[in-house]
Amino acid sequence: MSHKSAKDFFRPLAVGAPQPLREIPARPSRAIHFFDPSNEKMAAKIPAMVGTVDVLLGNLEDAVKADNKVAAREGLVRIAQDTDFGPTQLWTRINALDSPWVLDDLTTLVPAIGEKLDVIMVPKVQGAEDIHYVDRILAQLEAKAGITRPILVHAILETARGVANVEEICGASPRMQGLSLGPADLAADRKMKTTRVGGGHPGYLVREDAPRDADGGYLYDADRFRFQQDLWHYTMAKMVDACATHGVYPYWGPFGDIKDTVACEDQFRNAFLLGCVGAWSLHPVQIEIANRVFSPSVEDIAHARRVVAAMGDGTGAVMIDGKMEDDASLKQCLVLVELAEELAAIDPVLKATYDAIETPEA
Ligand SMILES: CCC(=O)SCCNC(=O)CCNC(=O)[C@H](O)C(C)(C)COP(=O)(O)OP(=O)(O)OC[C@H]1O[C@@H](n2cnc3c(N)ncnc32)[C@H](O)[C@@H]1OP(=O)(O)O
Ligand SMILES: O=CC(=O)O
Numbered sequence: 001m002s003h004k005s006a007k008d009f010f011r012p013l014a015v016g017a018p019q020p021l022r023e024i025p026a027r028p029s030r031a032i033h034f035f036d037p038s039n040e041k042m043a044a045k046i047p048a049m050v051g052t053v054d055v056l057l058g059n060l061e062d063a064v065k066a067d068n069k070v071a072a073r074e075g076l077v078r079i080a081q082d083t084d085f086g087p088t089q090l091w092t093r094i095n096a097l098d099s100p101w102v103l104d105d106l107t108t109l110v111p112a113i114g115e116k117l118d119v120i121m122v123p124k125v126q127g128a129e130d131i132h133y134v135d136r137i138l139a140q141l142e143a144k145a146g147i148t149r150p151i152l153v154h155a156i157l158e159t160a161r162g163v164a165n166v167e168e169i170c171g172a173s174p175r176m177q178g179l180s181l182g183p184a185d186l187a188a189d190r191k192m193k194t195t196r197v198g199g200g201h202p203g204y205l206v207r208e209d210a211p212r213d214a215d216g217g218y219l220y221d222a223d224r225f226r227f228q229q230d231l232w233h234y235t236m237a238k239m240v241d242a243c244a245t246h247g248v249y250p251y252w253g254p255f256g257d258i259k260d261t262v263a264c265e266d267q268f269r270n271a272f273l274l275g276c277v278g279a280w281s282l283h284p285v286q287i288e289i290a291n292r293v294f295s296p297s298v299e300d301i302a303h304a305r306r307v308v309a310a311m312g313d314g315t316g317a318v319m320i321d322g323k324m325e326d327d328a329s330l331k332q333c334l335v336l337v338e339l340a341e342e343l344a345a346i347d348p349v350l351k352a353t354y355d356a357i358e359t360p361e362a
């Protein structure tokens with residue numbers, strides 16, 4: 001928990017810094033699309049991607065070669081200054097707080113493109129102290145540059161200590177926009193014995209009981225079903241609870257097997273069903289997957305609207321298709337209906353799809 005008193009929580013941390021937000025706006029962010037601003041081929045594609053993806057993120061940290069750190073920072077400044085982002089958010093991922101690059105990242109980006117930067121993603125966050133550091137320096141830089149609205153902060157949950165401190169991280173600052181689960185660094189930090197970027201592992205499984213022979217002996221050699229388990233369930237659920245408690249947004253992070261679009265979709269859908277609002281896209285092919293998976297389906301919206309219509313003032317119990325619906329299932333339906341409305345406001349194709357759903361009689 002923050003050590004600030006409640007009355008000071010929403011006070012700017014530097015004279016002249018913008019007033020902190022009291023609520024994080026629910027802006028669609030189904031795909032956070034990563035690009036390396038020092039990679040000319042990738043960078044050239046960014047202006048045309050505006051409007052096709054909810055968030056474009058200029059990555060300065062891992063996956064950018066050490067020799068290219070300055071070029072990436074300068075490339076991001078150039079792209080941000082030259083591009084009209086319209087409805088698309090612009091985020092960046094700065095280098096780690098213990099790296100030789102992060103101070104220059106912050107002191108360069110905020111004055112140059114602070115008005116255009118919606119969110120700064122901070123990697124390898126360990127506890128509230130990391131957020132407090134970023135919070136204060138951002139306030140100082142915003143004040144100096146005359147930035148008129150606060151730049152929000154997003155933390156990556158990718159260390160064991162970060163997971164242990166997840167609640168205090170979410171509540172460390174009114175700038176906290178959300179958290180992403182970073183499975184690659186987290187696996188390394190925990191000393192998990194995997195070599196992948198997200199996804200399951202064939203060795204992490206539960207096996208069907210061995211059948212018995214006529215004398216009741218176990219047939220251990222028999223063919224038995226194996227059910228691969230989810231390595232990330234505990235962390236994702238813990239992250240979602242911490243985010244919901246503090247009014248910030250949870251995200252799945254990267255899925256590294258770019259060619260396995262089916263497993264990527266599964267990973268994203270698990271995150272969606274468990275409460276996440278989006279995931280990272282590392283390659284253009286993952287944008288469509290995230291946009292589809294993190295938008296409520298036509299079937300879910302049709303059902304949710306039926307429940308809303310049938311529930312009248314929102315109290316009591318009704319039967320729909322043999323199932324009991326009441327105040328609590330109505331609230332779940334409203335989560336989907338409200339998300340659909342937010343997405344329809346920025347996605348005309350989705351709006352037309354949702355508008356075409358027949359609305360039931362009340
Ligand atoms: C693991 C923990 C983490 O920190 S994950 C986050 C850090 N990693 C990243 O940000 C990775 C970002 N993505 C990439 O670097 C590339 O997509 C990787 C995975 C290396 C694949 O690149 P490549 O072999 O060029 O793919 P490709 O030949 O299929 O590319 C086709 C065209 O699309 C482009 N492209 C590729 N990725 C992006 C991207 N993220 N954003 C925009 N454009 C992208 C390629 O440059 C290529 O362009 P062209 O057709 O040759 O002109
Ligand atoms: O930064 C992301 C990760 O998985 O590590």
Ligand SMILES: [Mg+2]
Pocket residue numbers: 062123156158182184185
């Ligand atoms: Mg990482």
